Amino acid sequence: MKPNTGNGRAGFTLIELLLAVTFGSVVMVMAVGLVHRGLVYHTATQSRVEQAGTLNRFAEQFRSDVHSAVTAKHVDGSLDLVSQRGESVKYSASGSRLTCERIIGTTRQVERVALAPDQTAEFTCSDNAMFCSLELKMTTQSGSSRKLRHIDAAVGVNGSRLQTALSLAEETP
Secondary structure (H helix, E strand, O other): OEOOOOOOOOEOOHHHHHHHHHHHHHHHHHHHHHHHHHHHHHHHHHHHHHHHHHHHHHHHHHHHHHHHEEEEEEEOOEEEEEEOOOOEEEEEEEOOEEEEEEEEOOEEEEEEEEOOOOEEEEEEEOOOOOEEEEEEEEEOOOOOEEEEEEEEEEOOOOOOHHHHHHHHHHHOO
């Protein structure tokens, strides 16, 4: 600030004002950049949380369907389940997509879940069709595959099929 020189006018010089405005502008640009980065991270995190919730719900539905099934068949990478009520459910995985096709009477419901581009899924069934699995994998940057999640379910747990199988296993020497 310029000192009072006797003419009664005190104030800032033009250079001081330019420096203050420049400094304020730099601070504002940095603040906007930080807010933008925070929003990008928030959006990415929100997307991951939503996908995790969707996969959890899909996994629980898979378990429930396998438990209520009386027959399970693994054909060409898909899993076909039939319940005691005659409900038919087909699970399949293609690339980065999971599909659940449910047929109840004449009604057909299809649900598709998109995985991240680097994720794949595989449905399997044991040789005796007593256990079914859903395995989610992720391809790492090095090209190797890493298991993200493995869900096992016993066919017919809600009925007596598993109890019968366990009794037979206990009787076998």
